[in-house]
Amino acid sequence: MNKPEILPQQRRENPDPEEGRTPIPWLVLALALALAAFGVVYISRSNLDAPAIWGDGRSAAELAGDKPAAGAKVDGGAIFTSMCAACHQPTGLGLPGVFPPLAGSEWVLGKPDTLAAILLHGINGSIEVKGTAYQGAMPAFGGSLGDAEIAAVLTHIRSTWGNAASPIDAAAVAAARARLADRKQPFSGGAELAALP
Amino acid sequence: MHSETRLIFGGLTTLAVATAALVVLPYLTVRDTPPVAGLKPYTSAQLRGRTQYIQHGCMYCHSQQPRAQAFAPDARRAWGRATVAGDYAYDDPPLLGTMRTGPDLMNIGVRQPSDQWHLGHLYQPRAYAPGSIMPAYPFLFEVRDKAEAGETVVTLPPDFTPKGKVVVARPEALDLVSYLKSLDRSYPVVDAASVN
Amino acid sequence: MNTLSILMSAFVLSLVGLGFFIWSQRSRLLSRSADGSEVIFARGEIGHPETLTPDRSLKAGAGTVDSQELLDRAAADASTAAVVFFFYCCAFVWLLVASAAGLTASIKLHAPDWLVSEAWLSFGRIRTLHLNAVAYGWAPMAGLGTALFIIPRLLKTELVGGRYALLGGALWNAALVAGLGSLAYGVSDGMEWLEIPWQIDILFVAGGALVGLPLILTLLRRKVAHLYVSVWYMGCALFWFPVLFFVANVPGLHRGVEAATMNWWFGHNVLGLFYTPLALASIYYFLPKLIGRPIQSYNLSLVGFWGLAFFYGQVGGHHLVGGPVPAWLVTLSIVQSMMMILPVVAFTVNQHLTLKGHLGALRHSPTLQFICLGGLMYTASSVQGSFEALRSVNVITHFTHYTVAHAHLGLYGFVTMVFFGAIYFVVPRVTGRDWPWPRLISLHFWLAATGIAIYFVSLTIGGWLQGSAMLDESRGFMESVRITLPYLQGRSVGGALMVLSHVVFAAHFVRLLIGGAGRTDQSSTRLSAPGAI
Numbered sequence: 001m002n003k004p005e006i007l008p009q010q011r012r013e014n015p016d017p018e019e020g021r022t023p024i025p026w027l028v029l030a031l032a033l034a035l036a037a038f039g040v041v042y043i044s045r046s047n048l049d050a051p052a053i054w055g056d057g058r059s060a061a062e063l064a065g066d067k068p069a070a071g072a073k074v075d076g077g078a079i080f081t082s083m084c085a086a087c088h089q090p091t092g093l094g095l096p097g098v099f100p101p102l103a104g105s106e107w108v109l110g111k112p113d114t115l116a117a118i119l120l121h122g123i124n125g126s127i128e129v130k131g132t133a134y135q136g137a138m139p140a141f142g143g144s145l146g147d148a149e150i151a152a153v154l155t156h157i158r159s160t161w162g163n164a165a166s167p168i169d170a171a172a173v174a175a176a177r178a179r180l181a182d183r184k185q186p187f188s189g190g191a192e193l194a195a196l197p
Numbered sequence: 198m199h200s201e202t203r204l205i206f207g208g209l210t211t212l213a214v215a216t217a218a219l220v221v222l223p224y225l226t227v228r229d230t231p232p233v234a235g236l237k238p239y240t241s242a243q244l245r246g247r248t249q250y251i252q253h254g255c256m257y258c259h260s261q262q263p264r265a266q267a268f269a270p271d272a273r274r275a276w277g278r279a280t281v282a283g284d285y286a287y288d289d290p291p292l293l294g295t296m297r298t299g300p301d302l303m304n305i306g307v308r309q310p311s312d313q314w315h316l317g318h319l320y321q322p323r324a325y326a327p328g329s330i331m332p333a334y335p336f337l338f339e340v341r342d343k344a345e346a347g348e349t350v351v352t353l354p355p356d357f358t359p360k361g362k363v364v365v366a367r368p369e370a371l372d373l374v375s376y377l378k379s380l381d382r383s384y385p386v387v388d389a390a391s392v393n
Numbered sequence: 394m395n396t397l398s399i400l401m402s403a404f405v406l407s408l409v410g411l412g413f414f415i416w417s418q419r420s421r422l423l424s425r426s427a428d429g430s431e432v433i434f435a436r437g438e439i440g441h442p443e444t445l446t447p448d449r450s451l452k453a454g455a456g457t458v459d460s461q462e463l464l465d466r467a468a469a470d471a472s473t474a475a476v477v478f479f480f481y482c483c484a485f486v487w488l489l490v491a492s493a494a495g496l497t498a499s500i501k502l503h504a505p506d507w508l509v510s511e512a513w514l515s516f517g518r519i520r521t522l523h524l525n526a527v528a529y530g531w532a533p534m535a536g537l538g539t540a541l542f543i544i545p546r547l548l549k550t551e552l553v554g555g556r557y558a559l560l561g562g563a564l565w566n567a568a569l570v571a572g573l574g575s576l577a578y579g580v581s582d583g584m585e586w587l588e589i590p591w592q593i594d595i596l597f598v599a600g601g602a603l604v605g606l607p608l609i610l611t612l613l614r615r616k617v618a619h620l621y622v623s624v625w626y627m628g629c630a631l632f633w634f635p636v637l638f639f640v641a642n643v644p645g646l647h648r649g650v651e652a653a654t655m656n657w658w659f660g661h662n663v664l665g666l667f668y669t670p671l672a673l674a675s676i677y678y679f680l681p682k683l684i685g686r687p688i689q690s691y692n693l694s695l696v697g698f699w700g701l702a703f704f705y706g707q708v709g710g711h712h713l714v715g716g717p718v719p720a721w722l723v724t725l726s727i728v729q730s731m732m733m734i735l736p737v738v739a740f741t742v743n744q745h746l747t748l749k750g751h752l753g754a755l756r757h758s759p760t761l762q763f764i765c766l767g768g769l770m771y772t773a774s775s776v777q778g779s780f781e782a783l784r785s786v787n788v789i790t791h792f793t794h795y796t797v798a799h800a801h802l803g804l805y806g807f808v809t810m811v812f813f814g815a816i817y818f819v820v821p822r823v824t825g826r827d828w829p830w831p832r833l834i835s836l837h838f839w840l841a842a843t844g845i846a847i848y849f850v851s852l853t854i855g856g857w858l859q860g861s862a863m864l865d866e867s868r869g870f871m872e873s874v875r876i877t878l879p880y881l882q883g884r885s886v887g888g889a890l891m892v893l894s895h896v897v898f899a900a901h902f903v904r905l906l907i908g909g910a911g912r913t914d915q916s917s918t919r920l921s922a923p924g925a926i
Contacts, residue, residue, distance in 0.1 A: 048720055095354045224651050
């Protein structure tokens, strides 16, 4: 082998490292045993009864759907926050020029049947609210919300932000749903809604 | 240690155990879970939108996996019931996500079915959600003098509308919104009657 | 087979395997005999701490016959110099690219309307560019470069087929350029850590194989009988990574939630079975080398190594706690995450025993400062990670910036710091040039250390507050966003310091390369005072 050129940097460093034979401290051994014991206890206490395809920690009850049981109290405010506030805003004032206000809206405070009809089937067309015309693009919620939920959220918006109109019950929504059962399209705007009986 | 064979053999053994547990067993037990009754396959527009979702990295800030009620209040935030393997049967790849810089989107189609809201929110999130830190995606839209027939014009609040112009959604934006609106896991997984 | 028995058998298998490998390779495992402190192989000359200051007394002895150890080392270095230099040059480039992208992404989180006109600059893409430039650029280039330097030295064997490693490195970087380009353009496979399209992954596989094979061949032709602990880590990492990368990227193989479990099996094992072993091997090499004292316990090294090998591979499921994946899998990963405390403590105790009484060396050696800080952060981030896996902690920290802070403590505080130290040591030996301005090393160290400290503390607090807010359904979601804003800004400050430190680092490197006098001991590199660093 040719004698390699040795750089000063190589010459000034320590030899390559080696290993000593210091035994494993007993504390490390004790830690190992403690961790193994933890593992056995953690595994044997874990809840693994549900089918693997359900995932981590699911119960049958929650997978049966989140439709509230009959007679249970439905929180209209919570529904508003999750499904309505993005457009109509938590203040109920809407967004100028885009999404109409609910606070003081003649539609919200007006006929319960018409209001229920708007939620059930949505609007796609021009609608005037508090003197301003909006290009309405209200989605239909008849598919995703049950009668009790629609009633709760309508009651909520009729009694918040200074609104003070009568509550709406689930039976009224059910009636509106039945009356409009043939409808497949959203309402074409304020004119069509105003013409509802 | 003197034997490189034992070293490498040992190293590969450990990896084999890990792979068996985290890849092979899931492959055998959950990979081919059939879709839950109620889950619809994506339409081609929704699939194109899903590609947009991946392209723009939505999954780095939005999860698609509400957790169990006993564990976290995801359901009470209206993000929907906890998801199961069968909810992802058409998801290739699944977009579970690891961050909630923004809210969970597994059921965004249920709680936010408005096209106009989604389009405007993509164009400028802060026009609709004050304080949002979601990026704006102006390159999914075109700002023009007037829209052509058949184009979707985005209605924005006056402060956010370019003066004298209209904002038109490009096909990518429409596809993305169509995907977002398809995110709906509100159907039940197990028969309610069988629970009790 | 029911789930409990799957779970117990995986756990027990790991424990038994760990016990078997430690027992079969032990050397006076628990009892201290009369010669308990001797080293396994004969000691060489008395060591000296590595400093930037050329040691005059050593030079005086240069006329004497060079030891065989020194000749072997010089021969090993000569065989690797070119390829290590190439890998390090690439590492510098990717470090700058990755940190610039990272800082951009960080600022965007509190200035969401900044740079939004181009799709490739949007958060979702620039963040992905950052991750991939670190994951497949900086970390492997610095890590593999260091491995290419260390392994031939420890085996006292010249690198076999260095030109293939060079070609492999070139292929790898070409693949990364193509990969980052496609991500910027919007072509992505859609899974975290696995975004680069699988077609490009084929290039990575070819390049990686060309880098790994010379090292494996060198291992087979080695001239020493005993394998030093650094070789264990690096040798296994060279086998682990290809398996991970190949299994994860086979198109069409993974589907549904199984793809998610595979995703985190890969994601965590890239950290645990690739970067971590490369960085730990570097610590095991440089720490005793720099203080001139053997690693004190071969037996603890065994526990640290086999513990990591058996437990780390199975922890990936803790990224899916509460998710739609089998509960037994999540539970297994949580338990194995906690078991990781064992190898981490074994490593920590071993380094502590080695360093004990020699802390003074820290003042003279910038390399040692980076290495020691990195070692401490390994302990800190690993123990943090173990507890973060527990359901009670995870329910708060999952989905928040807390995990981002943790990831950076590991990949920056630990891995990157160690590679910084390694580069400071190795570059003078492959170029024959000393670092021209030692004060810049000091500046780099303090900027980087302060930067990651601000980064980590900000995001840890911000993430915890964010997670707590999200768990309280009476607080609107927007509150969990608003509450993080000052901490996201703090993170950008820390990140800016880190980027600045990288610029200093890279500028210093460039100055070293274009500087006039090479291959000399410049007395100007002498530190003005020991406390200067």
